[in-house]
Each structure stands twice: as structure tokens, then as C-alpha cells.
Amino acid sequence: MKMTIKEKILSQLLAAKGEPVSGQKLADELNISRTMIWKYLKGLEEEGYVIEAVKKKGYVLQSIPDVVSKERISPYLTTSHLGQNIMYYPICDSTQNIAAEKAREGAPHGTLVITEEQTAGRGRLERSWDSTANKGVWMSVIIRPEISPHLAPQFTLVSAVAITKAIEDITGCVAEIKWPNDLLMNGKKVTGILTELQAEMDRVQSIIIGIGVNVNQEVEAFDVSIQSLATSLKIETGSEVNRPELVAKILYYLEKYSNIYIESGFEPIKLLWESYSCTIGKRIRASLLKETLEGVAIGITNEGVLQLQLDDGEIRGIYSADIHLVNKS
Amino acid sequence: MKMTIKEKILSQLLAAKGEPVSGQKLADELNISRTMIWKYLKGLEEEGYVIEAVKKKGYVLQSIPDVVSKERISPYLTTSHLGQNIMYYPICDSTQNIAAEKAREGAPHGTLVITEEQTAGRGRLERSWDSTANKGVWMSVIIRPEISPHLAPQFTLVSAVAITKAIEDITGCVAEIKWPNDLLMNGKKVTGILTELQAEMDRVQSIIIGIGVNVNQEVEAFDVSIQSLATSLKIETGSEVNRPELVAKILYYLEKYSNIYIESGFEPIKLLWESYSCTIGKRIRASLLKETLEGVAIGITNEGVLQLQLDDGEIRGIYSADIHLVNKS
Known part of the structure; x- marks a missing residue:
């Protein structure tokens, strides 16, 4: 992926791991003026990055904002398509609604729509979905596989396996899949998946995979009425999770398993799905x-x-x- | 269907069949002033109706515009849902695009989007579709059956049968169905159908049935390059067709056959489809x-x-x- 100047500056600051980065060196390498460097740094500060200017040494990145913006996710990406186009909204009604609209307007395969907070998040059958600000992963991925619509429903199951694998990689804990579209930890819901289809009768135009993961909420973030039904990765594992890294990992497995499904059919995915399922045999x-x-x-x-x-x-x-x-x- | 005041005035003028309708009588019956009656008549004239004022007798409807507006279609409607909400555009890019957007925004089951002319009409696989102004039927119907998405593809075939029946009723001529979505007369295309789906993985949100019928075009309306491939009802039957009546008849059969399909399965529709098909056995x-x-x-x-x-x-x-x-x- 081609990086913007802002992203290049940020990646140098990140790479320095708390050591100062010379403004003159940045200006020389990026072939822009020191004034421009300063303007880009101001821009980063407005986004929540804390940058200290150390006299005669350079700029030190003190802290990074807890957001799932393009700048934060991109460094973790290892995909060919998924997430290579990121549309980030600090707040929105529903990433699924935005993605559906963008899909109709021609957004490319792999486009990620992601937000900090949804005011009208929704699950299956138009049920509402609670999306606390800055504590979860609320995202929708647009994919455009060249398949017939009757092969589309399986993508809910492909997604469930991908997210389970990503959570396992990042936290070391394994979620269970409850058919068709929930992931549970200790019997409580930690993730919901809403897969929607735009299609001609014989051709998929787009599949929009909506994913909601409860990540860093404390118990109190959930309404008392659902505390016995819902949980978060932090509650279950005891540790804060790096959300941008989790997003990138989900995209990695989603791309990997989608490709396997399209190339080799559902059989290999089915085996994985059944191994994580809490439904089969019950x-x-x-x-x-x-x-x-x-x-x-x-x-x-x-x-x-x-x-x-x-x-x-x-x-x-x-x-x-x-x-x-x-x-x- | 509840009629607007404009529709009520128009229906009285139409019912009078060329005889004058008293302005005072209209005003009394509709409980509005004669000035308001006059304003409504001016509105109708702006839409292309020719209305003559005969002194001391009243208003005579001299001619009606050749359009497929709500006012022109509604008197022919015999459906419970289809066409009970009509969105008419003198010109638009594509009724299918508008209908998809309206469906997402919650347009009710049966909504009809219809136009005189499309600037970017499209068929299957994003192919372009030529939609001459005021000569065809270019329309999209939003339906919201409570079915699973794997039952949706059959609606292309349900629609093909419905349109064939409507054409047969109106013109006395029978079109042949070419799988999956074309109707032919004398081997030339007279109708195309584009069925699109918006769905969750286990529930249809909406099916949008796009229908393009070549109705009153002369041969010259078609580009020389497609004159051997395309035809119109007028070319084949020798007679001008009343487009609003044809639209209402299509909606009637579409509603009838959709209901049969949803209640009794595809078997009865399949028999009809096969009887009209030019593909089976070939x-x-x-x-x-x-x-x-x-x-x-x-x-x-x-x-x-x-x-x-x-x-x-x-x-x-x-x-x-x-x-x-x-x-x-």
C-alpha cells in the first residue's frame, strides 16, 4: 500500500520507539520543508498523538491515540486486498449502512468501513447492537467474489472462523461459534456477525460482512439486563487488547479463508467451523x-x-x- | 388506494368521456373553491392533459398525455400491493438504481419506480439497455417477500411468466421466454428482466424486479446494428399499445404469480414457464x-x-x- 506523507512520518516516529527523530532528517528524506514537517506533526497531534519536541534532538512520540483509524491499522496489515482501502469514521449510524451505500457506488473489493462508535448499530433481523465508543471493533468489509449468490450464505461461517482464529492469535483464548453468527466466551456473546448480500439473480455484486467485537469494555459498560449475556475480550482475558492489531488480524484470516472457500469449496472451512462450534453434537x-x-x-x-x-x-x-x-x- | 384531489378531478373528467364536467359540481363534491379547481386543472395541463373550458357547461378533457405517471396507471390497477405506491420520474438514470436506494431507505412492499426515459438503463451483468423516451415501459418493482434468499432466484422466472401473460392479455400475441431473462417475439428481444436482491444471509430484505419492455417503438428507433435482434410490441402487432394499461396488467400478474410461488412453491410456475419457453427441448x-x-x-x-x-x-x-x-x- 502506498503511504501518505503523514503515514511515513508516523511510521518513522513509531519505528524510533521513544527515541527522538530529527526534523531535518525527516524533511530531507521526504523532500519537503521543515515547516511542512511541523504542519504534519500538528495534524497528528490533533488526531490524539502526543509528540514532544526535544531541543536539538528532534521529535519523540510519547503516546498514540486509542483509535482504529487508517494510520493505526495500516502498519499491521498483511493482506493483498482486504483493508487496503479504509474508510474511518469517528462516529456513524452504522458501518453496515455506509458500506452498503459505498458498495452500490462502486467501492473496491476489500474496502473496510470502520468506526469508533455506532449510533444505530444493527444485528441480524434488524435487531439493535450496542456499540460503545472506542471500546470495540465495529466494522464492515466489502468483498466482491465472482460467485453465484447461492454460494454467498457460507460467508457468515467463513467470517466466524476467521474472527475466532484472529481472537485466538491475539489473546490466546478461544471463542466458541454458535450457529449461525455469534461467537461466545464462557457462554456469553463477545462477537456478532451480520452478512448482507447485494446480487443479481446469477451473480454476486457485493457481500458486506459486518463485524462487532466487544473488546475493551469493562463489565459496567454493559446494561445490567445483558451482563449475563454479553462479555468482552478484556473481561474474559484480563488484558487490554490492541484494537488496530486485532482488526488487521481479522482481515488477514478473512482474506485467507475466503480465498480457500472460493478456490477449494466449503469442505476445509466446514471442518474448521465444526471444530470451533459449540452447537454441533448438542x-x-x-x-x-x-x-x-x-x-x-x-x-x-x-x-x-x-x-x-x-x-x-x-x-x-x-x-x-x-x-x-x-x-x- | 386513496386518491388525491387531482386524481379525483381527473377521474371525473375521464369518466365523462368527452362530455363537459361542471366546475361548480366538482367544487361542491370535493368541498374546495372553484379557484382551487381551476388551479388543479392548470396543473393537469402542465402535465400534458388538454382541457377545454366550454362556457356555461364546464370542462372537457380533449386529450391525455402519453405518459406512465401515477395518474395514468392508477385507474387500471387491480392489485392489493404492487403499484399502490408509485414513484414516477419523467427522466432518470436507471429505475433499478433508484429502486435499490429507495428499498434501502424502507420503501414499502410493492413500490413501483417508473420513468419515461433512462439515461443509464442497465441489464444483466452491467450491460447497457437502450430506453427510448416515452416509447417503452421502464420500471422497477420493490417486493419484500418473507423468504430465505435461496428462494429468490426464481423471481426472474416468475416475472418472465407474468410479463408474458400481460403482453398476451393486452396484445393477443404470445412472446417466448428465453432462459433466464429475455422475452422474444419472432426471435427478437422485446423484453428484458433484471432481478436484484438485497438480503441478509438468511432473510430477503428486498427483491427489485427491473423490467424493460419495448412497446411503441418503430423499427427506426433501434440502432441499425440491433434491428435484427430487437423489436417492439408495436412492430410485431401493428398496433399502438396503451402503456399504463400494460403496466397495470404486468403488476397484476406479478402479484398473482408471486403469491402462488410463495404459497405453493415453484412447481405451478415452472409448468407455466416451460409452456412459454423457447429453450426447453432445444x-x-x-x-x-x-x-x-x-x-x-x-x-x-x-x-x-x-x-x-x-x-x-x-x-x-x-x-x-x-x-x-x-x-x-
């Missing part, structure tokens, strides 16, 4: 639009459809439902 | 994204997938392709 109750079914979740098909074996032995394919684990009495 | 060449296949089209599945029997007997399911009829030498 007795569950599935609330569908028009009925409620109970039985054992015996697997998912290559179409991502949950296979539920009822007590009379019949196997039903579940395309859409809310799932609850049950203890048979 | 030898065809199918150009896919990465290969070209030749064989006999033996039917469609309940998923709307074309079944192609290759010469070695293998049957391939075709989700997306351009189809050409071939004569085996």
Missing part, C-alpha cells in the same frame, strides 16, 4: 419463523445449512433460526 | 464465465436452475449463462 431448540423445533444438531451441509435431527429420527435442514442449547430432562 | 450453446457447453436444455429445477444434457449424457445444472439456440449440423 441438543438444541431452534426458533424458526413459524415453528420451534428441538433435536440434536448433527452438522452443517456444504451450503451452510444446519442439520437438525428430531427425536423421531427425521433430519431437517435449518436455513434460519435462533438457537438455544437445551439440557434434556 | 439444442443450445451456453456461454458460462469460464467455459462454453453445448447440449439439449431438458428443463429447469425447482431452484430455477437450467438442466443441460451434454452429448455424453451428463446433466449439468446451469446457474448463469448466455444461451444461444443452435442447429446441430
Whole structure:
């Protein structure tokens, strides 16, 4: 990715790890005036970077803002496409809404829409999603695979595996996947995924993968009514998580697993998904639009459809439902 | 449908069939002043209606504009939902683009977006579509069925049957359906359908059915390069077609067949579709994204997938392709 001058200055300050960086050296290397260097540093300070000028030595980066801006994410990126175009909003209604609009307007494959705070975040079935400011990862990724729409639903499961792997890499802790689109830790929701599709009948135009991860919230950040249902990576692991690094890691695995799915089919992803699932092999109750079914979740098909074996032995394919684990009495 | 005052005045003028309608009577019935009546009549004249004031007798509707506005379509409507909300544009880039935006903003089930002329009409795979001013039907219908996305592709076929039936009712002539989305007369294209989907992975948000019908064009309206490929209802039947009536008839059959599909499955629609098809039973060449296949089209599945029997007997399911009829030498 081509870096802007601001990003180049920032990357030098970061690389110096607390040592001063000479203003003259920066000016020479970037072939701009020292006044321009000073202006860029002022710009960084406005974004929350704390930069100290040490006389006759140079500039020292004292602290970096806790934001998920392009400048903060880019240094961690190892992808070819995902996140190579970043649209950052300090606050917005919903990254999913913005991404859908940008997708229609032609935003390229891999575009990331990310924010600190959503005023109208939403989950599956238009349910609301609480997105505390600066404490989570609230993002939407636009991908444009050349596939038929009937291959699109599996991307919810591809995404679930990618996020689980990223969380495992960053925190050392493993989340469980609850079909179709939740990640749990200790039985509490830590991540939701909302995958939306824009398509012609025989061609995907774009898939928009919305991801909400509770990262650095304390227990008190959650309303009392949901404290038994929701948790954050910090609550579960005891450590603050570097959000830009987590974002980059999610994008890495999302790109990797998407490519595997498109090139080799769903089989390899399915194995990973099943290994992280807390649903398969368990007795569950599935609330569908028009009925409620109970039985054992015996697997998912290559179409991502949950296979539920009822007590009379019949196997039903579940395309859409809310799932609850049950203890048979 | 609730009529506006303008629509009420117009419907009285139309009902009078060339006889004068008293301005005082209109004012009394609608409980507004004669000055207001006069203002509404001026408004209608600005839209192209020719209204003569006959002294001491009243107003006579001399001619109606050849447009597909809400006022012109509504009197023909016999639907419960489709077309009950009409958004009319004398000119626009693409009804499909407008409908997609309105759908995202929450436009209700059945909303019709219709125009006289498109500056950037488009067909399948982003191909351009020529939309001559005031001579065709260029429209998009937003529907919001409560179904899973894997049931959505069939709506292209539902729409093809609906439009064929509407054309048959209005002109007495029968078009042939060429899989997946063209209607032909005498082997030339008279209608294109572009069906687009906005969906969560397990729920349709909206299906936008874009319909382009060549209606009253003369041969010269088509570029010489496509005169052997494209035709209009007028060219084929020799008669001018009442476009608002055709629109209302398309909406009627689209609503009827959509309801049958949602309630009873694809089987009954499939039978109709096959009876109008010029593809089934024929030898065809199918150009896919990465290969070209030749064989006999033996039917469609309940998923709307074309079944192609290759010469070695293998049957391939075709989700997306351009189809050409071939004569085996």
C-alpha cells in the first residue's frame, strides 16, 4: 500500500520507539520543508498523538491515540486486498449502512468501513447492537467474489472462523461459534456477525460482512439486563487488547479463508467451523419463523445449512433460526 | 388506494368521456373553491392533459398525455400491493438504481419506480439497455417477500411468466421466454428482466424486479446494428399499445404469480414457464464465465436452475449463462 506523507512520518516516529527523530532528517528524506514537517506533526497531534519536541534532538512520540483509524491499522496489515482501502469514521449510524451505500457506488473489493462508535448499530433481523465508543471493533468489509449468490450464505461461517482464529492469535483464548453468527466466551456473546448480500439473480455484486467485537469494555459498560449475556475480550482475558492489531488480524484470516472457500469449496472451512462450534453434537431448540423445533444438531451441509435431527429420527435442514442449547430432562 | 384531489378531478373528467364536467359540481363534491379547481386543472395541463373550458357547461378533457405517471396507471390497477405506491420520474438514470436506494431507505412492499426515459438503463451483468423516451415501459418493482434468499432466484422466472401473460392479455400475441431473462417475439428481444436482491444471509430484505419492455417503438428507433435482434410490441402487432394499461396488467400478474410461488412453491410456475419457453427441448450453446457447453436444455429445477444434457449424457445444472439456440449440423 502506498503511504501518505503523514503515514511515513508516523511510521518513522513509531519505528524510533521513544527515541527522538530529527526534523531535518525527516524533511530531507521526504523532500519537503521543515515547516511542512511541523504542519504534519500538528495534524497528528490533533488526531490524539502526543509528540514532544526535544531541543536539538528532534521529535519523540510519547503516546498514540486509542483509535482504529487508517494510520493505526495500516502498519499491521498483511493482506493483498482486504483493508487496503479504509474508510474511518469517528462516529456513524452504522458501518453496515455506509458500506452498503459505498458498495452500490462502486467501492473496491476489500474496502473496510470502520468506526469508533455506532449510533444505530444493527444485528441480524434488524435487531439493535450496542456499540460503545472506542471500546470495540465495529466494522464492515466489502468483498466482491465472482460467485453465484447461492454460494454467498457460507460467508457468515467463513467470517466466524476467521474472527475466532484472529481472537485466538491475539489473546490466546478461544471463542466458541454458535450457529449461525455469534461467537461466545464462557457462554456469553463477545462477537456478532451480520452478512448482507447485494446480487443479481446469477451473480454476486457485493457481500458486506459486518463485524462487532466487544473488546475493551469493562463489565459496567454493559446494561445490567445483558451482563449475563454479553462479555468482552478484556473481561474474559484480563488484558487490554490492541484494537488496530486485532482488526488487521481479522482481515488477514478473512482474506485467507475466503480465498480457500472460493478456490477449494466449503469442505476445509466446514471442518474448521465444526471444530470451533459449540452447537454441533448438542441438543438444541431452534426458533424458526413459524415453528420451534428441538433435536440434536448433527452438522452443517456444504451450503451452510444446519442439520437438525428430531427425536423421531427425521433430519431437517435449518436455513434460519435462533438457537438455544437445551439440557434434556 | 386513496386518491388525491387531482386524481379525483381527473377521474371525473375521464369518466365523462368527452362530455363537459361542471366546475361548480366538482367544487361542491370535493368541498374546495372553484379557484382551487381551476388551479388543479392548470396543473393537469402542465402535465400534458388538454382541457377545454366550454362556457356555461364546464370542462372537457380533449386529450391525455402519453405518459406512465401515477395518474395514468392508477385507474387500471387491480392489485392489493404492487403499484399502490408509485414513484414516477419523467427522466432518470436507471429505475433499478433508484429502486435499490429507495428499498434501502424502507420503501414499502410493492413500490413501483417508473420513468419515461433512462439515461443509464442497465441489464444483466452491467450491460447497457437502450430506453427510448416515452416509447417503452421502464420500471422497477420493490417486493419484500418473507423468504430465505435461496428462494429468490426464481423471481426472474416468475416475472418472465407474468410479463408474458400481460403482453398476451393486452396484445393477443404470445412472446417466448428465453432462459433466464429475455422475452422474444419472432426471435427478437422485446423484453428484458433484471432481478436484484438485497438480503441478509438468511432473510430477503428486498427483491427489485427491473423490467424493460419495448412497446411503441418503430423499427427506426433501434440502432441499425440491433434491428435484427430487437423489436417492439408495436412492430410485431401493428398496433399502438396503451402503456399504463400494460403496466397495470404486468403488476397484476406479478402479484398473482408471486403469491402462488410463495404459497405453493415453484412447481405451478415452472409448468407455466416451460409452456412459454423457447429453450426447453432445444439444442443450445451456453456461454458460462469460464467455459462454453453445448447440449439439449431438458428443463429447469425447482431452484430455477437450467438442466443441460451434454452429448455424453451428463446433466449439468446451469446457474448463469448466455444461451444461444443452435442447429446441430
